Amino acid sequence: MDALAALWDGAFGSAFAIWSATLVRATPLLLLGLAVALAFRAGLLNIGAEGQLLMGAVGASAAALSLGTAPRAIVVLAMLAAGATGGALWSGIAAWLKRRFGVLEVISTIMLNFIAAALVSWLVRGPLQEPTRIYPQSSTFSASAHWPFLIPGQRLHLGFAIGVVLALVLWWWFERTAGGFRVRAVGAGARAAASAGGVDVASTVMRVFLVSGAIAGIAGAAEVGGVTWALYEGLSPGYGYTAIAVALLARLDPRWIIATSIFFGALEAGAAAMQRDAQVPAVVVQIVVALVVLGVLAVTALRDKQMAQRLAVDAE
Protein backbone atom coordinates (compact mmCIF):
# COMPACT_ATOMS: atom_id res chain seq x y z
CA MET A 1 0.00 0.00 0.00
CA ASP A 2 2.84 2.35 0.86
CA ALA A 3 4.33 1.56 -2.51
CA LEU A 4 1.11 2.43 -4.35
CA ALA A 5 0.75 5.65 -2.38
CA ALA A 6 4.31 6.57 -3.26
CA LEU A 7 3.61 5.74 -6.91
CA TRP A 8 0.53 7.97 -7.00
CA ASP A 9 2.23 10.84 -5.16
CA GLY A 10 5.23 10.67 -7.44
CA ALA A 11 3.03 10.84 -10.53
CA PHE A 12 0.08 13.10 -9.63
CA GLY A 13 0.53 14.08 -5.96
CA SER A 14 1.40 17.72 -6.60
CA ALA A 15 1.62 20.33 -9.33
CA PHE A 16 5.35 19.65 -9.43
CA ALA A 17 4.77 15.92 -9.85
CA ILE A 18 2.47 16.52 -12.82
CA TRP A 19 4.29 19.31 -14.65
CA SER A 20 7.87 18.47 -13.74
CA ALA A 21 7.89 14.69 -13.45
CA THR A 22 5.02 12.92 -15.22
CA LEU A 23 4.79 15.10 -18.32
CA VAL A 24 8.56 15.46 -18.62
CA ARG A 25 8.85 11.67 -18.68
CA ALA A 26 5.88 11.44 -21.04
CA THR A 27 7.66 13.66 -23.59
CA PRO A 28 10.16 11.11 -24.98
CA LEU A 29 7.48 8.40 -24.76
CA LEU A 30 5.08 10.56 -26.80
CA LEU A 31 7.62 11.22 -29.56
CA LEU A 32 8.93 7.65 -29.58
CA GLY A 33 5.40 6.27 -29.44
CA LEU A 34 4.60 8.23 -32.59
CA ALA A 35 7.77 6.95 -34.25
CA VAL A 36 6.85 3.36 -33.40
CA ALA A 37 3.19 3.79 -34.43
CA LEU A 38 4.11 5.26 -37.80
CA ALA A 39 6.41 2.32 -38.53
CA PHE A 40 3.99 -0.34 -37.22
CA ARG A 41 1.18 1.16 -39.30
CA ALA A 42 3.27 0.44 -42.38
CA GLY A 43 3.89 -3.09 -41.11
CA LEU A 44 7.46 -2.19 -40.25
CA LEU A 45 8.54 -3.53 -36.86
CA ASN A 46 10.95 -0.81 -35.81
CA ILE A 47 12.23 -1.94 -32.38
CA GLY A 48 15.11 0.53 -32.75
CA ALA A 49 13.56 3.68 -31.30
CA GLU A 50 16.03 3.38 -28.42
CA GLY A 51 19.08 3.57 -30.67
CA GLN A 52 17.52 6.26 -32.88
CA LEU A 53 16.85 8.34 -29.77
CA LEU A 54 20.50 8.00 -28.73
CA MET A 55 21.76 9.01 -32.17
CA GLY A 56 19.35 11.96 -32.17
CA ALA A 57 20.78 12.97 -28.81
CA VAL A 58 24.29 12.69 -30.24
CA GLY A 59 23.39 14.86 -33.24
CA ALA A 60 21.66 17.49 -31.10
CA SER A 61 24.53 17.53 -28.60
CA ALA A 62 27.08 18.01 -31.35
CA ALA A 63 25.00 20.92 -32.71
CA ALA A 64 24.59 22.49 -29.27
CA LEU A 65 28.29 22.17 -28.40
CA SER A 66 29.54 23.52 -31.72
CA LEU A 67 27.14 26.48 -31.91
CA GLY A 68 27.97 27.60 -28.35
CA THR A 69 26.32 30.91 -27.53
CA ALA A 70 24.61 31.67 -30.85
CA PRO A 71 21.03 33.02 -30.55
CA ARG A 72 18.73 30.55 -28.82
CA ALA A 73 16.21 30.17 -31.68
CA ILE A 74 19.00 29.20 -34.06
CA VAL A 75 20.59 26.73 -31.66
CA VAL A 76 17.29 25.06 -30.78
CA LEU A 77 16.32 24.74 -34.45
CA ALA A 78 19.76 23.37 -35.29
CA MET A 79 19.43 20.82 -32.48
CA LEU A 80 16.04 19.74 -33.80
CA ALA A 81 17.41 19.33 -37.32
CA ALA A 82 20.54 17.54 -36.15
CA GLY A 83 18.52 15.28 -33.85
CA ALA A 84 16.12 14.31 -36.62
CA THR A 85 19.05 13.70 -38.97
CA GLY A 86 20.86 11.52 -36.42
CA GLY A 87 17.77 9.40 -35.85
CA ALA A 88 16.99 9.10 -39.56
CA LEU A 89 20.58 8.15 -40.31
CA TRP A 90 20.34 5.31 -37.81
CA SER A 91 16.97 4.00 -38.98
CA GLY A 92 18.24 4.53 -42.54
CA ILE A 93 20.88 1.85 -42.00
CA ALA A 94 18.18 -0.66 -41.04
CA ALA A 95 15.98 0.54 -43.93
CA TRP A 96 18.82 0.09 -46.40
CA LEU A 97 19.70 -3.35 -45.03
CA LYS A 98 16.07 -4.38 -45.40
CA ARG A 99 15.63 -3.06 -48.91
CA ARG A 100 18.98 -4.06 -50.34
CA PHE A 101 19.57 -7.36 -48.51
CA GLY A 102 16.23 -8.36 -47.00
CA VAL A 103 17.56 -8.22 -43.42
CA LEU A 104 14.72 -8.59 -40.90
CA GLU A 105 14.28 -5.13 -39.34
CA VAL A 106 13.53 -6.51 -35.86
CA ILE A 107 17.03 -7.96 -35.65
CA SER A 108 18.86 -5.11 -37.38
CA THR A 109 17.23 -2.38 -35.25
CA ILE A 110 18.02 -4.25 -32.02
CA MET A 111 21.64 -4.69 -33.09
CA LEU A 112 21.76 -0.97 -33.92
CA ASN A 113 20.46 -0.19 -30.41
CA PHE A 114 23.47 -1.94 -28.89
CA ILE A 115 25.84 -0.28 -31.37
CA ALA A 116 24.39 3.18 -30.60
CA ALA A 117 24.86 2.59 -26.86
CA ALA A 118 28.50 1.62 -27.44
CA LEU A 119 28.99 4.65 -29.67
CA VAL A 120 27.62 7.04 -27.03
CA SER A 121 29.76 5.33 -24.40
CA TRP A 122 32.82 6.01 -26.55
CA LEU A 123 31.85 9.60 -27.46
CA VAL A 124 31.41 10.69 -23.84
CA ARG A 125 34.85 9.26 -23.03
CA GLY A 126 36.41 10.49 -26.26
CA PRO A 127 35.64 13.28 -28.74
CA LEU A 128 32.68 14.74 -26.84
CA GLN A 129 34.00 14.39 -23.28
CA GLU A 130 34.00 17.45 -21.02
CA PRO A 131 37.37 19.26 -20.97
CA THR A 132 38.55 18.14 -17.51
CA ARG A 133 38.21 14.53 -18.75
CA ILE A 134 37.02 13.24 -15.40
CA TYR A 135 33.35 12.45 -15.97
CA PRO A 136 31.97 10.29 -18.78
CA GLN A 137 29.73 13.04 -20.19
CA SER A 138 29.89 16.05 -22.49
CA SER A 139 30.24 19.63 -21.26
CA THR A 140 27.00 21.20 -20.10
CA PHE A 141 25.38 23.13 -22.96
CA SER A 142 25.37 26.94 -22.93
CA ALA A 143 22.07 28.63 -22.03
CA SER A 144 21.15 29.13 -25.70
CA ALA A 145 20.85 25.37 -26.08
CA HIS A 146 18.44 24.98 -23.15
CA TRP A 147 15.01 24.40 -24.65
CA PRO A 148 12.34 26.84 -23.39
CA PHE A 149 10.11 25.74 -20.52
CA LEU A 150 6.38 25.85 -21.21
CA ILE A 151 5.28 26.88 -17.69
CA PRO A 152 7.31 29.20 -15.46
CA GLY A 153 8.83 27.33 -12.52
CA GLN A 154 8.12 23.89 -13.97
CA ARG A 155 10.37 21.58 -15.98
CA LEU A 156 7.92 20.82 -18.79
CA HIS A 157 9.71 21.87 -22.01
CA LEU A 158 9.22 22.59 -25.69
CA GLY A 159 9.61 18.90 -26.57
CA PHE A 160 6.17 18.08 -25.19
CA ALA A 161 4.51 20.78 -27.32
CA ILE A 162 6.32 19.45 -30.40
CA GLY A 163 5.07 15.98 -29.55
CA VAL A 164 1.44 17.05 -29.22
CA VAL A 165 1.53 19.00 -32.49
CA LEU A 166 3.23 16.11 -34.26
CA ALA A 167 0.59 13.68 -32.93
CA LEU A 168 -2.22 15.77 -34.36
CA VAL A 169 -0.42 16.29 -37.69
CA LEU A 170 0.25 12.56 -38.00
CA TRP A 171 -3.37 11.73 -37.21
CA TRP A 172 -4.58 14.15 -39.87
CA TRP A 173 -2.05 12.77 -42.33
CA PHE A 174 -3.10 9.14 -41.73
CA GLU A 175 -6.81 9.82 -41.95
CA ARG A 176 -7.06 12.58 -44.54
CA THR A 177 -4.24 12.29 -47.06
CA ALA A 178 -3.39 9.93 -49.88
CA GLY A 179 0.11 9.41 -48.47
CA GLY A 180 -1.30 8.31 -45.13
CA PHE A 181 -3.70 5.98 -46.86
CA ARG A 182 -0.87 4.43 -48.84
CA VAL A 183 1.08 3.74 -45.64
CA ARG A 184 -1.95 2.11 -44.03
CA ALA A 185 -2.58 0.06 -47.16
CA VAL A 186 1.01 -1.23 -47.17
CA GLY A 187 0.68 -2.16 -43.51
CA ALA A 188 -2.63 -3.95 -44.05
CA GLY A 189 -1.27 -6.02 -46.90
CA ALA A 190 1.80 -5.20 -48.96
CA ARG A 191 0.92 -7.44 -51.88
CA ALA A 192 -2.60 -6.09 -52.23
CA ALA A 193 -1.36 -2.50 -51.96
CA ALA A 194 1.08 -3.14 -54.79
CA SER A 195 -1.24 -5.02 -57.14
CA ALA A 196 -4.57 -3.31 -56.52
CA GLY A 197 -3.38 0.13 -55.43
CA GLY A 198 -0.26 0.48 -57.53
CA VAL A 199 1.69 1.50 -54.43
CA ASP A 200 5.48 1.41 -54.63
CA VAL A 201 5.82 -0.66 -51.46
CA ALA A 202 9.62 -0.64 -51.18
CA SER A 203 9.91 3.17 -51.41
CA THR A 204 6.96 3.72 -49.06
CA VAL A 205 8.51 1.46 -46.45
CA MET A 206 11.90 3.16 -46.89
CA ARG A 207 10.41 6.63 -46.39
CA VAL A 208 8.36 5.55 -43.38
CA PHE A 209 11.49 4.06 -41.80
CA LEU A 210 13.43 7.31 -42.28
CA VAL A 211 10.64 9.52 -40.88
CA SER A 212 10.12 7.14 -37.96
CA GLY A 213 13.83 7.40 -37.14
CA ALA A 214 13.73 11.19 -37.50
CA ILE A 215 10.87 11.47 -34.98
CA ALA A 216 12.74 9.21 -32.55
CA GLY A 217 15.82 11.37 -33.10
CA ILE A 218 13.80 14.46 -32.14
CA ALA A 219 12.97 12.66 -28.88
CA GLY A 220 16.71 12.38 -28.26
CA ALA A 221 17.24 16.06 -29.06
CA ALA A 222 14.41 16.94 -26.66
CA GLU A 223 15.99 14.90 -23.85
CA VAL A 224 19.40 16.58 -24.08
CA GLY A 225 17.91 20.03 -24.84
CA GLY A 226 15.07 19.93 -22.33
CA VAL A 227 16.21 17.68 -19.49
CA THR A 228 19.89 16.82 -19.20
CA TRP A 229 21.65 19.72 -21.05
CA ALA A 230 24.52 17.35 -21.71
CA LEU A 231 25.17 14.02 -23.39
CA TYR A 232 25.24 11.11 -20.92
CA GLU A 233 25.62 7.39 -21.31
CA GLY A 234 22.45 6.31 -19.49
CA LEU A 235 20.34 8.94 -21.18
CA SER A 236 17.36 6.66 -21.70
CA PRO A 237 16.10 4.08 -19.20
CA GLY A 238 14.69 2.02 -22.06
CA TYR A 239 12.21 4.63 -23.34
CA GLY A 240 12.48 3.08 -26.78
CA TYR A 241 11.07 -0.22 -25.53
CA THR A 242 8.37 1.35 -23.37
CA ALA A 243 7.30 3.28 -26.48
CA ILE A 244 6.23 0.00 -28.12
CA ALA A 245 3.67 -0.46 -25.35
CA VAL A 246 2.68 3.23 -25.61
CA ALA A 247 1.94 2.81 -29.31
CA LEU A 248 0.21 -0.58 -29.07
CA LEU A 249 -1.99 0.46 -26.13
CA ALA A 250 -3.13 3.44 -28.23
CA ARG A 251 -3.88 0.99 -31.03
CA LEU A 252 -1.40 2.97 -33.16
CA ASP A 253 -3.72 6.01 -33.14
CA PRO A 254 -1.58 9.18 -32.80
CA ARG A 255 -4.27 11.02 -30.80
CA TRP A 256 -4.45 8.25 -28.24
CA ILE A 257 -0.68 8.12 -28.00
CA ILE A 258 -0.86 11.49 -26.22
CA ALA A 259 -2.94 9.78 -23.51
CA THR A 260 -0.99 6.53 -23.29
CA SER A 261 2.36 8.33 -23.18
CA ILE A 262 1.11 10.35 -20.21
CA PHE A 263 -0.03 7.10 -18.58
CA PHE A 264 3.39 5.54 -18.95
CA GLY A 265 5.10 8.82 -18.07
CA ALA A 266 3.15 8.78 -14.80
CA LEU A 267 4.17 5.18 -14.26
CA GLU A 268 7.86 6.03 -14.82
CA ALA A 269 7.68 9.10 -12.58
CA GLY A 270 5.74 7.20 -9.92
CA ALA A 271 8.11 4.25 -10.09
CA ALA A 272 11.07 6.54 -9.50
CA ALA A 273 9.33 7.93 -6.40
CA MET A 274 8.39 4.41 -5.35
CA GLN A 275 12.00 3.26 -5.55
CA ARG A 276 13.07 6.25 -3.48
CA ASP A 277 10.30 6.15 -0.85
CA ALA A 278 9.19 2.53 -0.68
CA GLN A 279 12.29 0.68 -1.99
CA VAL A 280 10.33 -1.01 -4.77
CA PRO A 281 12.63 -1.28 -7.81
CA ALA A 282 11.68 0.90 -10.78
CA VAL A 283 12.24 -1.96 -13.27
CA VAL A 284 8.77 -3.07 -12.22
CA VAL A 285 7.56 -0.67 -14.93
CA GLN A 286 9.04 -3.00 -17.53
CA ILE A 287 6.75 -5.78 -16.31
CA VAL A 288 3.73 -3.52 -16.65
CA VAL A 289 4.89 -2.57 -20.16
CA ALA A 290 5.17 -6.19 -21.21
CA LEU A 291 1.83 -7.12 -19.65
CA VAL A 292 0.16 -4.25 -21.51
CA VAL A 293 1.59 -5.42 -24.83
CA LEU A 294 0.54 -9.01 -24.14
CA GLY A 295 -2.88 -7.85 -22.95
CA VAL A 296 -3.47 -5.82 -26.11
CA LEU A 297 -2.36 -8.80 -28.20
CA ALA A 298 -4.69 -11.17 -26.37
CA VAL A 299 -7.69 -8.83 -26.56
CA THR A 300 -7.11 -8.19 -30.26
CA ALA A 301 -6.72 -11.89 -30.93
CA LEU A 302 -9.90 -12.81 -29.08
CA ARG A 303 -11.85 -10.11 -30.91
CA ASP A 304 -10.53 -11.29 -34.27
CA LYS A 305 -11.62 -14.79 -33.38
CA GLN A 306 -15.13 -13.63 -32.44
CA MET A 307 -15.32 -11.62 -35.63
CA ALA A 308 -14.29 -14.63 -37.69
CA GLN A 309 -16.92 -16.75 -35.96
CA ARG A 310 -19.61 -14.16 -36.59
CA LEU A 311 -18.60 -13.94 -40.26
CA ALA A 312 -18.74 -17.72 -40.49
CA VAL A 313 -22.26 -17.72 -39.03
CA ASP A 314 -23.34 -14.96 -41.43
CA ALA A 315 -21.97 -16.90 -44.36
CA GLU A 316 -24.18 -19.84 -43.49
Next chain:
Amino acid sequence: MELLLLLTPFLEASLRTATPLAFAALGELVSERAGVINLGLEGCIIAGCFGALLAAGIGGPAIGFAVGVLSGMAIAAVFAIFVLVLRTDQIIAGTAMTLLALGLTGTLYKVLYGASGAALGTPTVGPWAVPGLSAIPVIGPALFRQSVLTYLLYAAVPTLAWWMHRTGAGLALRAVGERRAAAEAAGIDVPRVRWGAILFAGAFGGLSGATLVLAQVGTFNEGMSAGRGFIAIAIVVLGRWSVVGTAMAALVFGAAFALQYLFQALDVQLPYQLFIAFPYVLTLVLLAVVRGRTAAPLELGLRDGTR
Protein backbone atom coordinates in the same frame (compact mmCIF):
# COMPACT_ATOMS: atom_id res chain seq x y z
CA MET B 1 55.55 -16.39 -32.79
CA GLU B 2 53.74 -14.30 -30.25
CA LEU B 3 50.55 -14.73 -32.24
CA LEU B 4 50.92 -18.50 -32.24
CA LEU B 5 51.20 -18.50 -28.46
CA LEU B 6 47.96 -16.52 -28.27
CA LEU B 7 46.15 -18.82 -30.66
CA THR B 8 45.33 -21.50 -28.08
CA PRO B 9 43.82 -19.12 -25.50
CA PHE B 10 41.92 -17.33 -28.28
CA LEU B 11 40.45 -20.58 -29.60
CA GLU B 12 39.65 -21.66 -26.05
CA ALA B 13 37.83 -18.38 -25.33
CA SER B 14 36.03 -18.52 -28.69
CA LEU B 15 34.65 -21.95 -27.94
CA ARG B 16 33.72 -21.02 -24.39
CA THR B 17 31.76 -17.92 -25.48
CA ALA B 18 30.29 -19.80 -28.44
CA THR B 19 28.78 -22.51 -26.22
CA PRO B 20 25.79 -20.52 -24.85
CA LEU B 21 25.27 -18.90 -28.27
CA ALA B 22 25.17 -22.32 -29.91
CA PHE B 23 22.65 -23.71 -27.40
CA ALA B 24 20.32 -20.78 -27.98
CA ALA B 25 20.74 -20.93 -31.76
CA LEU B 26 20.09 -24.69 -31.91
CA GLY B 27 16.91 -24.19 -29.90
CA GLU B 28 15.80 -21.44 -32.24
CA LEU B 29 16.69 -23.62 -35.21
CA VAL B 30 14.30 -26.36 -34.09
CA SER B 31 11.55 -23.80 -33.51
CA GLU B 32 12.11 -22.17 -36.91
CA ARG B 33 12.16 -25.51 -38.70
CA ALA B 34 8.62 -25.92 -37.34
CA GLY B 35 7.77 -22.51 -38.80
CA VAL B 36 7.85 -20.49 -35.59
CA ILE B 37 10.25 -17.55 -35.24
CA ASN B 38 10.72 -17.01 -31.50
CA LEU B 39 11.91 -13.49 -30.69
CA GLY B 40 11.21 -14.37 -27.07
CA LEU B 41 14.47 -16.35 -27.15
CA GLU B 42 16.29 -13.44 -25.49
CA GLY B 43 13.67 -13.68 -22.73
CA CYS B 44 14.26 -17.42 -22.35
CA ILE B 45 18.01 -16.77 -22.01
CA ILE B 46 17.67 -14.10 -19.32
CA ALA B 47 15.13 -16.27 -17.48
CA GLY B 48 17.62 -19.13 -17.67
CA CYS B 49 20.34 -16.86 -16.29
CA PHE B 50 18.24 -15.81 -13.34
CA GLY B 51 16.76 -19.23 -12.62
CA ALA B 52 20.23 -20.75 -12.67
CA LEU B 53 21.63 -18.12 -10.33
CA LEU B 54 18.78 -18.52 -7.87
CA ALA B 55 18.82 -22.32 -7.80
CA ALA B 56 22.59 -22.78 -7.92
CA GLY B 57 22.91 -20.65 -4.80
CA ILE B 58 20.59 -23.07 -3.01
CA GLY B 59 21.27 -26.47 -4.50
CA GLY B 60 24.52 -26.26 -6.46
CA PRO B 61 25.28 -26.09 -10.18
CA ALA B 62 23.32 -29.19 -11.25
CA ILE B 63 20.11 -27.86 -9.73
CA GLY B 64 21.01 -24.48 -11.24
CA PHE B 65 21.08 -25.93 -14.73
CA ALA B 66 17.80 -27.80 -14.21
CA VAL B 67 16.00 -24.68 -12.98
CA GLY B 68 17.60 -22.57 -15.73
CA VAL B 69 16.19 -24.93 -18.35
CA LEU B 70 12.75 -24.92 -16.70
CA SER B 71 12.75 -21.10 -16.50
CA GLY B 72 13.42 -20.86 -20.23
CA MET B 73 10.61 -23.34 -20.88
CA ALA B 74 8.19 -21.35 -18.72
CA ILE B 75 8.76 -18.22 -20.82
CA ALA B 76 8.45 -20.31 -23.99
CA ALA B 77 5.18 -21.81 -22.75
CA VAL B 78 3.58 -18.39 -22.40
CA PHE B 79 4.86 -17.50 -25.88
CA ALA B 80 3.34 -20.74 -27.21
CA ILE B 81 -0.04 -19.90 -25.70
CA PHE B 82 -0.03 -16.56 -27.47
CA VAL B 83 1.16 -17.89 -30.80
CA LEU B 84 -0.61 -21.27 -30.93
CA VAL B 85 -3.78 -20.76 -28.88
CA LEU B 86 -4.52 -17.06 -29.34
CA ARG B 87 -2.84 -17.07 -32.76
CA THR B 88 -1.21 -13.67 -32.39
CA ASP B 89 1.60 -12.32 -34.52
CA GLN B 90 4.80 -14.26 -33.71
CA ILE B 91 7.15 -11.31 -33.85
CA ILE B 92 5.18 -8.98 -31.57
CA ALA B 93 4.41 -11.77 -29.08
CA GLY B 94 8.08 -12.75 -28.99
CA THR B 95 9.25 -9.19 -28.47
CA ALA B 96 6.76 -8.78 -25.62
CA MET B 97 7.99 -11.99 -23.97
CA THR B 98 11.54 -10.68 -24.10
CA LEU B 99 10.47 -7.41 -22.47
CA LEU B 100 8.51 -9.34 -19.83
CA ALA B 101 11.40 -11.61 -18.95
CA LEU B 102 13.88 -8.72 -18.80
CA GLY B 103 11.53 -6.81 -16.48
CA LEU B 104 10.71 -9.81 -14.28
CA THR B 105 14.30 -10.87 -13.79
CA GLY B 106 15.47 -7.29 -13.19
CA THR B 107 12.79 -6.70 -10.58
CA LEU B 108 13.23 -10.03 -8.81
CA TYR B 109 16.98 -9.60 -8.76
CA LYS B 110 16.69 -6.19 -7.10
CA VAL B 111 14.05 -7.37 -4.65
CA LEU B 112 15.96 -10.50 -3.66
CA TYR B 113 19.55 -9.30 -3.75
CA GLY B 114 19.15 -5.58 -3.07
CA ALA B 115 19.97 -2.69 -5.36
CA SER B 116 23.72 -3.16 -5.04
CA GLY B 117 23.95 -6.82 -4.15
CA ALA B 118 25.78 -8.75 -6.78
CA ALA B 119 25.20 -12.36 -5.89
CA LEU B 120 28.78 -13.34 -5.35
CA GLY B 121 29.80 -16.81 -4.42
CA THR B 122 27.62 -18.49 -7.04
CA PRO B 123 28.92 -22.01 -7.49
CA THR B 124 30.30 -22.35 -11.00
CA VAL B 125 31.36 -25.12 -13.32
CA GLY B 126 35.06 -25.04 -14.10
CA PRO B 127 36.87 -26.54 -17.08
CA TRP B 128 37.65 -30.23 -17.11
CA ALA B 129 40.53 -31.46 -19.26
CA VAL B 130 39.80 -34.63 -21.22
CA PRO B 131 42.75 -36.95 -20.50
CA GLY B 132 44.83 -37.54 -23.60
CA LEU B 133 42.91 -35.35 -26.03
CA SER B 134 43.75 -32.16 -24.18
CA ALA B 135 47.44 -32.90 -24.67
CA ILE B 136 47.23 -32.43 -28.45
CA PRO B 137 49.34 -29.35 -29.29
CA VAL B 138 47.54 -26.03 -29.93
CA ILE B 139 43.98 -27.29 -30.49
CA GLY B 140 43.97 -29.87 -27.69
CA PRO B 141 43.66 -27.44 -24.79
CA ALA B 142 41.27 -25.26 -26.81
CA LEU B 143 38.84 -28.04 -27.66
CA PHE B 144 39.21 -30.37 -24.67
CA ARG B 145 39.87 -28.17 -21.67
CA GLN B 146 36.35 -26.77 -21.50
CA SER B 147 33.41 -26.99 -19.13
CA VAL B 148 31.19 -30.04 -19.36
CA LEU B 149 28.61 -27.87 -21.15
CA THR B 150 30.84 -27.57 -24.19
CA TYR B 151 31.16 -31.37 -24.29
CA LEU B 152 27.39 -31.56 -24.06
CA LEU B 153 27.28 -29.30 -27.11
CA TYR B 154 29.70 -31.60 -28.97
CA ALA B 155 27.18 -34.38 -28.36
CA ALA B 156 24.09 -32.28 -29.08
CA VAL B 157 25.13 -31.21 -32.60
CA PRO B 158 25.38 -34.68 -34.23
CA THR B 159 22.42 -35.98 -32.20
CA LEU B 160 20.20 -33.13 -33.32
CA ALA B 161 21.34 -33.44 -36.95
CA TRP B 162 20.59 -37.16 -36.87
CA TRP B 163 17.22 -36.62 -35.19
CA MET B 164 16.13 -33.98 -37.65
CA HIS B 165 17.04 -35.92 -40.79
CA ARG B 166 16.82 -39.57 -39.85
CA THR B 167 13.77 -39.92 -37.62
CA GLY B 168 10.05 -39.68 -38.21
CA ALA B 169 9.67 -36.97 -35.61
CA GLY B 170 12.37 -34.90 -37.32
CA LEU B 171 10.63 -35.30 -40.65
CA ALA B 172 7.32 -34.25 -39.08
CA LEU B 173 9.02 -31.14 -37.67
CA ARG B 174 10.41 -30.14 -41.04
CA ALA B 175 7.15 -30.90 -42.81
CA VAL B 176 5.24 -28.59 -40.46
CA GLY B 177 7.70 -25.80 -41.19
CA GLU B 178 7.73 -26.27 -44.96
CA ARG B 179 4.19 -27.23 -45.95
CA ARG B 180 1.79 -27.00 -43.11
CA ALA B 181 -1.24 -28.06 -45.13
CA ALA B 182 0.53 -31.11 -46.53
CA ALA B 183 1.71 -32.08 -43.06
CA GLU B 184 -1.85 -31.84 -41.79
CA ALA B 185 -3.11 -33.96 -44.67
CA ALA B 186 -0.49 -36.56 -43.80
CA GLY B 187 -1.99 -36.82 -40.34
CA ILE B 188 0.64 -34.84 -38.45
CA ASP B 189 -0.69 -33.07 -35.36
CA VAL B 190 0.65 -29.62 -36.26
CA PRO B 191 -0.09 -27.80 -32.97
CA ARG B 192 1.55 -30.60 -31.00
CA VAL B 193 4.70 -30.46 -33.11
CA ARG B 194 4.86 -26.70 -32.72
CA TRP B 195 4.30 -26.89 -28.95
CA GLY B 196 7.15 -29.35 -28.75
CA ALA B 197 9.43 -27.22 -30.92
CA ILE B 198 8.74 -24.03 -28.96
CA LEU B 199 9.31 -25.75 -25.61
CA PHE B 200 12.52 -27.28 -26.92
CA ALA B 201 13.71 -23.81 -27.96
CA GLY B 202 12.80 -22.52 -24.51
CA ALA B 203 14.73 -25.33 -22.84
CA PHE B 204 17.83 -24.65 -24.93
CA GLY B 205 17.44 -20.90 -24.41
CA GLY B 206 17.29 -21.53 -20.66
CA LEU B 207 20.32 -23.82 -20.89
CA SER B 208 22.11 -21.05 -22.75
CA GLY B 209 21.38 -18.59 -19.95
CA ALA B 210 22.40 -21.09 -17.27
CA THR B 211 25.67 -21.74 -19.11
CA LEU B 212 26.30 -18.01 -19.33
CA VAL B 213 25.94 -17.62 -15.56
CA LEU B 214 27.39 -20.87 -14.23
CA ALA B 215 30.16 -21.63 -16.73
CA GLN B 216 31.16 -18.23 -18.07
CA VAL B 217 30.42 -15.09 -16.08
CA GLY B 218 29.85 -16.49 -12.59
CA THR B 219 27.33 -13.83 -11.60
CA PHE B 220 24.13 -12.12 -12.74
CA ASN B 221 23.60 -8.61 -14.09
CA GLU B 222 20.37 -7.01 -15.18
CA GLY B 223 19.98 -7.57 -18.92
CA MET B 224 23.16 -9.67 -19.03
CA SER B 225 21.84 -11.64 -22.02
CA ALA B 226 22.78 -8.45 -23.93
CA GLY B 227 21.07 -9.31 -27.19
CA ARG B 228 22.45 -12.86 -27.41
CA GLY B 229 18.96 -14.15 -28.21
CA PHE B 230 18.75 -11.90 -31.23
CA ILE B 231 22.30 -12.75 -32.28
CA ALA B 232 21.31 -16.43 -32.00
CA ILE B 233 18.42 -15.80 -34.39
CA ALA B 234 20.88 -14.24 -36.82
CA ILE B 235 23.18 -17.27 -36.31
CA VAL B 236 20.38 -19.55 -37.51
CA VAL B 237 20.04 -17.46 -40.68
CA LEU B 238 23.80 -17.54 -41.23
CA GLY B 239 23.82 -21.29 -40.64
CA ARG B 240 21.21 -21.56 -43.39
CA TRP B 241 18.84 -23.45 -41.08
CA SER B 242 21.10 -26.51 -40.85
CA VAL B 243 22.32 -27.96 -37.55
CA VAL B 244 26.00 -28.10 -38.46
CA GLY B 245 25.88 -24.71 -40.18
CA THR B 246 24.29 -23.16 -37.11
CA ALA B 247 26.97 -24.62 -34.84
CA MET B 248 29.71 -23.27 -37.15
CA ALA B 249 28.11 -19.82 -37.29
CA ALA B 250 27.91 -19.80 -33.48
CA LEU B 251 31.65 -20.46 -33.38
CA VAL B 252 32.25 -17.42 -35.60
CA PHE B 253 30.33 -15.28 -33.13
CA GLY B 254 32.13 -16.85 -30.18
CA ALA B 255 35.34 -15.70 -31.86
CA ALA B 256 33.87 -12.22 -32.32
CA PHE B 257 33.14 -11.98 -28.60
CA ALA B 258 36.55 -13.46 -27.74
CA LEU B 259 38.41 -10.99 -29.94
CA GLN B 260 38.55 -8.50 -27.08
CA TYR B 261 40.67 -10.90 -24.99
CA LEU B 262 43.06 -11.35 -27.90
CA PHE B 263 43.47 -7.61 -28.42
CA GLN B 264 43.91 -7.07 -24.70
CA ALA B 265 46.69 -9.64 -24.73
CA LEU B 266 48.30 -7.98 -27.76
CA ASP B 267 48.01 -4.63 -25.95
CA VAL B 268 46.37 -2.93 -28.92
CA GLN B 269 45.30 0.62 -28.06
CA LEU B 270 41.74 0.78 -29.31
CA PRO B 271 38.63 2.02 -27.51
CA TYR B 272 37.06 -0.93 -25.68
CA GLN B 273 33.61 0.08 -26.96
CA LEU B 274 34.79 -1.09 -30.37
CA PHE B 275 34.95 -4.64 -29.06
CA ILE B 276 31.62 -4.35 -27.30
CA ALA B 277 30.00 -3.20 -30.54
CA PHE B 278 31.86 -5.67 -32.77
CA PRO B 279 29.55 -8.74 -32.47
CA TYR B 280 26.52 -6.57 -33.21
CA VAL B 281 28.18 -4.97 -36.24
CA LEU B 282 29.29 -8.39 -37.41
CA THR B 283 25.69 -9.64 -37.14
CA LEU B 284 24.51 -6.85 -39.45
CA VAL B 285 27.33 -7.32 -41.94
CA LEU B 286 26.96 -11.11 -42.13
CA LEU B 287 23.17 -10.93 -42.39
CA ALA B 288 23.65 -8.61 -45.37
CA VAL B 289 26.42 -10.60 -47.03
CA VAL B 290 25.15 -14.15 -46.52
CA ARG B 291 22.03 -14.49 -48.59
CA GLY B 292 20.17 -17.07 -46.56
CA ARG B 293 16.56 -16.17 -47.31
CA THR B 294 16.09 -18.90 -49.87
CA ALA B 295 16.90 -21.56 -47.30
CA ALA B 296 14.28 -20.37 -44.82
CA PRO B 297 11.38 -22.70 -43.94
CA LEU B 298 8.42 -21.65 -46.09
CA GLU B 299 5.96 -21.33 -43.19
CA LEU B 300 8.38 -19.28 -41.05
CA GLY B 301 6.70 -16.44 -39.15
CA LEU B 302 3.25 -16.95 -40.65
CA ARG B 303 0.44 -16.41 -38.21
CA ASP B 304 -1.22 -19.61 -37.12
CA GLY B 305 -4.48 -20.27 -38.92
CA THR B 306 -4.44 -17.20 -41.16
CA ARG B 307 -4.86 -19.18 -44.31
